[in-house]
Amino acid sequence: MRRSGRVSAAPVRLLADSLLLWAFLWGSAACFSTSFSMDADHVLLLAGCGALAVLYMAVFALPFRFGLPLLMAGTAAAAGLLWQVRDLVWAGWAAVQCAVVNAYAQVFPQIHTIVPIAELTQREWQLAFTVALLLMALIFGYLLGWALLFCRSLWRSTALALLALAPGLVIGLVPAHLPLMVLTGGWCALLLSSLVQQRDPARGGWVALASGGCAAVLLAALTLLLPPGSYQPPHWAAQTGTALTEGLRRLTTGLDLSGWSLFTGGHGLTAAGSSSHVDLDADVLTYDGHTVLRIETDYVGKLYLRGYSTAVYENNTWSPLPEEVYTGWLDENGSLVGEGGALDLNPLNLPAMAAGDSTYYAITVENLSAPGGCVYFPYQLLSRPDELRGALFQDDAALSRELLVRTHTFYFRPSALDLSQWAGLAGEADRAETNYAGQFVPSYYLQLPDGMAEGLQSHCQAALNNHMTSGPFSSQAEYELAAAQAVSDYLDALAEYDLTVSPPPDGSDYVLYFLNESHRGYCMHFASAGTLMLRAMGIPARYVSGFTANSKGGSTEVPDSAAHAWVEIYLTGYGWYPVEMTPGYGVEDDPQASATPEPSATPSAAPTASVPPTGAPTQTPDVRPSQAPQDQARPAAPALCLLWIPALLAALAAAVVLRRQLCRWLRRRRFDGPSPNESAKALYRYALALERRGAPPLARAKALAQQAAFSQEGVSRAECQALRRQVEQYALRFAATLSRPRRFLLKWLWALL
Incomplete structure (x- = not known):
């Protein structure tokens, strides 16, 4: 795969990128662990994520001939270290599975709760959680480095970070406040620096540092004004969340999840109780x-x-x-x-x-x-x-x-x-x-x-x-x-x-x-x-x-x-x-x-309760008793049909974004095609589409397109590349002359920018 560009060697840029990678990596790991109430050692997790951020920063900053050996050496060193504590790795992996599965079991009745059977102290379980999270961060960090440092992609980096939040948010679990704020601050810094990076790459590092600091101050001020412990979500948000998770639960009704098994490598898990299978x-x-x-x-x-x-x-x-x-x-x-x-x-x-x-x-x-x-x-x-x-x-x-x-x-x-x-x-x-x-x-x-x-x-x-x-x-x-x-x-x-x-x-x-x-x-x-x-x-x-x-x-x-x-x-x-x-x-x-597996243990021979009960009875019913008030009537969730409106809007928005990205990818592919003649024709068709939306005619594009179609010599690669630069500048100049609504339509409705 062709490399899109190496990380800038400017010290400010390197520092900014390292801090951004650390914020995304630690924020994602801590958000995931706190969403599912994992008792990890967060000081050790913080240090481990910092070390991984430095490793991947060096891997993507160095030339490929140096970055690849460094990546292999770092991975080998991490694998050797994990091998030394492999018992903790297995126990931690089992404990992470338990935390996630048991959280989902509280929402989806078909899923059975499980418990780890290793006998460890509380401190050992804490270290096991931490080691398992660092193992996941080792893999996840490379993907984040690729998206953040290699591709310089705001959306890829954000999508990867959201992967850590998604498992908990699906069932209404919210991570701890601090890692969520770190992740949010990193995203704000990345957003602002990516906007500047396109116009002035030399200042991108300064903007990232400045915007990250401003985001930290702003989020800290909001935390002081609205302490997370006293915050109560609005009623409509609570109702919508309840209705959404209820809808998901009902969608799974009839699905047989009790037969699902986890790959624990023989380091046992068990569910004690009853199973439909x-x-x-x-x-x-x-x-x-x-x-x-x-x-x-x-x-x-x-x-x-x-x-x-x-x-x-x-x-x-x-x-x-x-x-x-x-x-x-x-x-x-x-x-x-x-x-x-x-x-x-x-x-x-x-x-x-x-x-x-x-x-x-x-x-x-x-x-x-x-x-x-x-x-x-x-x-x-x-x-x-x-x-x-x-x-x-x-x-x-x-x-x-x-x-x-x-x-x-x-x-x-x-x-x-x-x-x-x-x-x-x-x-x-x-x-x-x-x-x-x-x-x-x-x-x-x-x-x-x-x-x-x-x-x-x-x-x-x-x-x-x-x-x-x-x-x-x-x-x-x-x-x-x-x-x-x-x-x-x-x-x-x-x-x-x-x-x-x-x-x-x-x-x-x-x-x-x-x-x-x-x-x-x-x-x-x-x-x-x-x-x-x-x-x-x-x-x-x-x-x-x-x-x-x-x-x-x-x-x-x-x-x-x-x-x-x-x-x-x-x-x-x-x-x-x-x-x-x-x-x-x-x-x-x-x-x-x-004790036995799954539905395990059993009752004694023929449980015939021939002796009248001796406990203090409740009153003898003359009519059917009403249900005891333990499960009080809960506020009715809004009709699930109301969720179609935001769901439809979200689907339409996603479709628009995906359509624009697809159009841009196809357009670039046609512009960089193997045949200069076909690329020239594609450039002319693009200029013609802009012309239909009000752009002035581009005579050069039409002339080269005719040359590509009818001339025996065709168009050279140099002529095609020069035409591409001219067409791209032509599109930007035309967009700058439009009002914001028309520019919005040109970008998102017609996908021409």
Whole structure:
């Protein structure tokens, strides 16, 4: 690539360029780190960016034959230094990923939060962040040097700097005030110096220094007058930002982001909790015991905090049902559709409704760092679709979390798990449940992969023969519960709980390998085997993951090691009922013994809450309770359609700028073409276009164009270059005679300047 020019060797110019490069480099790195609350050592980051600015200043100031070896030597030295602290590099890279992914998980429910598993002190984590940022600055600094020092391009330099701001601004994260002001001051200095550079290159360095100093004084004065800590954005800005991020979140609804993985080079990350896509081949990782949920309730006892349920098992992976299968069964809010329309009742509400008027409780669940795609809630949920705040029913499988809402309050009826309290449904709800249980549930929750039923037949028969409670059974539901308990007891006798289990051979099914060969696994494998065995028996079942908690009343913290997986079976007339498949699991057990990957840990055998709750109950409802005021009604965001106006204006402005840049590039390319004759014709066509807008005729351009078209000798390269200089001066003189509006049109509408 041909070099556009070397950095001026004037001391003032070198100093100005070095300071500009440092301002852009440190400002970009600090803006990125503070946007995502990375605890970096900013003194070390400042010094490192200064050293990189000096390196790249020398690389671009020296002739190419000296600059390239210097670049290679500097890169090799940096690589050697990073190799010496490679453990910090890996840890820092993992921590940066965690900071970014977890920030996005608070906005986009499909993204799961992750945590680094390296055991470092706070100071070591700080150094790890700093080293990772300096590694990114090493690459980013060369691009900035190319745009700022090599190309002398205002727009390229600004676009690169904005790349550091964009990841945070997309989700409404604003960087710290100081680096943002440094970046803004650098941009102002670059803008003013670039305007002078075109006319008087010798004074560009002085202007850059002077304008940078003035910008620093002005921004400092504004900071004193408007302290960033007391500044409150206007209401319209807050509403627009909320509406925009909400629109982005809704655009991602239905996208499967839970299967995305990060390239961590084996330096593990894990998401503790529930996932809409569960890979049984996932590696087992040890959790660090940090708190992921905080619950507050008067209920005393063991709770299963339900996350996602999955329905489709294929290639050792659990996934949800496709959205289209719910058409006609559930409306957009997750309400069952009956003969007269939507009922404001989700299938997850059916057990609480079937329990009559028994005692119910309120529970507040605060998500601190659990995977952000779902809301965790207890069995059996009383709050209906229209009563939820900050959450939406995601079909019949889960509750999805609304934008930036971390705390949710629900009502639940724990006594509904005691089937002796089963009072049944009535009216339209009973007819809708009968339809759902008779058609939808057997169609989608009895599915097995090809050949799986045959592979499970011997295990199902052994479970029924050796562990099934003898009849007679008074109802189909009683038989299904006894069969589920038989499967749980069979798996307890067959397999051993083991976190260190090795994966099956390539091409093997994990569940069949677990049942036939390894006989070792953890909650994910026990729950998967139980779900498939129950389906093979003709009992609708699905895989569920979430957390367990032992509530003693009041506030309870739930660690990541309490993550778990279990099974739900469908009881006609009642709804989905949880069944434990993992042997010997209890909330009081060693938390590390229950840790597993992704949906990890599991509940204890058959969570049948037959004992009435002992916690202080809330008042018995005569009517459906309204949602607790924890999630207060938020101000309504402006209609998203209003965002089309600024978005359209921004798109038009971008199109105009891009069109002008493209026209200028094409014009220069035609002027510098390999054929002088074609270049002369192109110059004449350009002069003719200016003439149509009011410029006087340029006889020289017409004469050379005719010579190029009709003369045998054509036009020489020297004649063409002389004509180009004349045409460019002709265009500038014509533009100087125009009023500002006409000059604006000539530049941006017709793209002739």
